[in-house]
Amino acid sequence: MTTLEEFKARRAKIAVVGLGYVGLPLAVALARHYAVIGFDISQKRVDELMAGRDRTGEVTGQGLATAALDFTCDPARLKEATVVIVAVPTPIDLHRAPDLTPVIGATRTVGANLAKGAVVVYESTVYPGLTEEVCVPLLEQHSGLACGRDFFVGYSPERINPGDKDHTLETIVKVVAGQDQATADLLAGIYGSVVKAGIYRASSIKVAEAAKVIENTQRDLNIALMNELAMIFDRMGIDTNEVLEAAGTKWNFLPFRPGLVGGHCIGVDPYYLTFKAQALGIAPRVILAGRAINDGMGQFIAQACVKGLIDGAVLVKGARVGILGFTFKENVPDLRNTRVIDVVAELVDYGVEVLVHDPMADADEARHEYGIELSDLAALRNLDALILAVPHAQYQGLGLAELRGWYRDQASPLLLDVKGRFSQAEAGTAGFRLWRL
Numbered sequence: 001m002t003t004l005e006e007f008k009a010r011r012a013k014i015a016v017v018g019l020g021y022v023g024l025p026l027a028v029a030l031a032r033h034y035a036v037i038g039f040d041i042s043q044k045r046v047d048e049l050m051a052g053r054d055r056t057g058e059v060t061g062q063g064l065a066t067a068a069l070d071f072t073c074d075p076a077r078l079k080e081a082t083v084v085i086v087a088v089p090t091p092i093d094l095h096r097a098p099d100l101t102p103v104i105g106a107t108r109t110v111g112a113n114l115a116k117g118a119v120v121v122y123e124s125t126v127y128p129g130l131t132e133e134v135c136v137p138l139l140e141q142h143s144g145l146a147c148g149r150d151f152f153v154g155y156s157p158e159r160i161n162p163g164d165k166d167h168t169l170e171t172i173v174k175v176v177a178g179q180d181q182a183t184a185d186l187l188a189g190i191y192g193s194v195v196k197a198g199i200y201r202a203s204s205i206k207v208a209e210a211a212k213v214i215e216n217t218q219r220d221l222n223i224a225l226m227n228e229l230a231m232i233f234d235r236m237g238i239d240t241n242e243v244l245e246a247a248g249t250k251w252n253f254l255p256f257r258p259g260l261v262g263g264h265c266i267g268v269d270p271y272y273l274t275f276k277a278q279a280l281g282i283a284p285r286v287i288l289a290g291r292a293i294n295d296g297m298g299q300f301i302a303q304a305c306v307k308g309l310i311d312g313a314v315l316v317k318g319a320r321v322g323i324l325g326f327t328f329k330e331n332v333p334d335l336r337n338t339r340v341i342d343v344v345a346e347l348v349d350y351g352v353e354v355l356v357h358d359p360m361a362d363a364d365e366a367r368h369e370y371g372i373e374l375s376d377l378a379a380l381r382n383l384d385a386l387i388l389a390v391p392h393a394q395y396q397g398l399g400l401a402e403l404r405g406w407y408r409d410q411a412s413p414l415l416l417d418v419k420g421r422f423s424q425a426e427a428g429t430a431g432f433r434l435w436r437l
Contacts, residue, residue: 001117001152001182002082004189010035014190015081017106019045019071021264021334022123022158023087025058025169028067029194037081038071041109046071055362057333058162078113083190086110087123087158089264091336092271096291098127100134107135111142118151119183123158125269127276128210131155132179147179154178154187155205157212162263163332173197177208216269217287222256223266224290227297230258230437234304241420241436258437259419260301260389261294262328262339297437298342301418304435305343305385306350308414312433314384317351322380322406324398325390326358326366330419333360340389341370355380359394383407385414391421400430 006012012035016027019040027038040046048054050071052061059067070077078084088102103124110120120139122131136147145151156176161167174195178184188199202208230240240258247253261267270287277284309316328338340356347354355375358366366372380386383406388395400415400422407413415427416435427434 001119001186004186007034007083007190008193012083013037013081014083014085015039015078017078017084017086017110018088018102018124019049020087020089021056021058021162022160023085024049024054024056025160026085026087026123026158026194027069028059028063029169030190031067031069033193034190036069037077038069039075039078040071040073041105043073046073055333056162057331057360058160075109075113078110079115082115082118083121083186084110084114084118085121085123085156089336090124090126090268090272091264092268096271098272098275100130103130103135104138107138108142111139114139114143114145114151116145116150119154119178119186120151121154121156121187123156125157125212125216125265125272126209127213127272128206129276131205131209152179152183153205154183155202155208156187156191157208157215159212159215162334163329170194170196173200175200175202175208175211177202177205179205213269213273216266217273219256220261220266220270220294221287221290222254223259223261224293226256226258227261227293227300227437231300239424239436242424257420258297260297260328260339260342262337263334264328264336267294267328267337267339295339295342298339299346301387301389301416301437302343302346302350305347305387305414305416306352308416308433308435309385312384312409312412312414314409314414318353319351319384320353320355320382320408321347321385321387322375322383323354323356323387323389324358324380324395325388325392326356326361326372326374327390327392330391331360331393333362335361335365335369338370341372343387343389344370344372355383358390358392360392381406383413384409385416387416387418388421389418391419400427400432404430404432 002012015037016023017039030036052064086106088106091099093099159172174191176187192199233240274284326340344354357375363374415432418437420436
């Protein structure tokens, strides 16, 4: 096995497979200390990065310019690396089952170009056991090498929070695990040189895999509780945010908030755990109950809009409703698994004309993935209701006085504020009928 000193002397190379939200920041950070090959199957993505542009917004143009990264789409270049880090997405399919296509495809590519003595590290979120039960046999099959003798495997779960400039790769404790002590030592040394928050060594690869998948499952369940409370309090005519602010004065009350739960982590990872549990004959009732609540929030918000239109004596069929924000969370351009589409789909089912604006979303991707034609901000006029779904920074300058001018009937405009940007008091003073989740 190649030593850490050889990597530090740049006599040995590290390859990062998958240059998305996880892989690119990692590759850039590692390139400050080591010789790094950045591999992606998309030529378009590689060309953009070589031109100094990261569409995810996770790495600046200056960061790319100063990183001594060797970008490539040529899988044969992986043969040069003696540590290969796989950081590809692990989505779910239409039946909410794990879609292992990206990780299996990446594993086959790595296996076909695996150097003898190399270490393969997975960062993708998986169910416990997948690295050793699925990936290792594929690596052996496509490389002709034997794991534990000719190559070694490890796991170090990613903890990237897209759009978060405070909790970055360097400031989040990194969990590492290897199939043996030497592998774990090497990974701890490599990651430890870039992660200043420290390294936590898990006792096994399965423990590290399980730790990752429950991080987001825990958040999912806590948000599901808030969403269920929001539905209860909505029926009671109580503002949920005001309840949470009051409850939050107790020192041990956890500060979770209701909302749409999408993206490629919280809304996906629990299904990897429930899939494995069901394969073992265990019915994960609590986890799936939380998922059902969160998956239904788009429909709930849309129905609240319809009720608000009816209360305002507005004919629902043909009503014009504007939606601000379409990505899965604020201040990121990522459209994967956005649950705003559920709001749109439900409103369309009611015969509502929906106009969606998002300054960060890619119009071609929105059209291709969801059939949504994004509107210009100027088109959101003569509205019967407005939904502030994703509070991007670009929307912070929009005040209630300006928004009121967007409505067809400005006497009692209906505003649905999913993330609670505006208070009931200020909205009432401005003449709005405000609904908050």
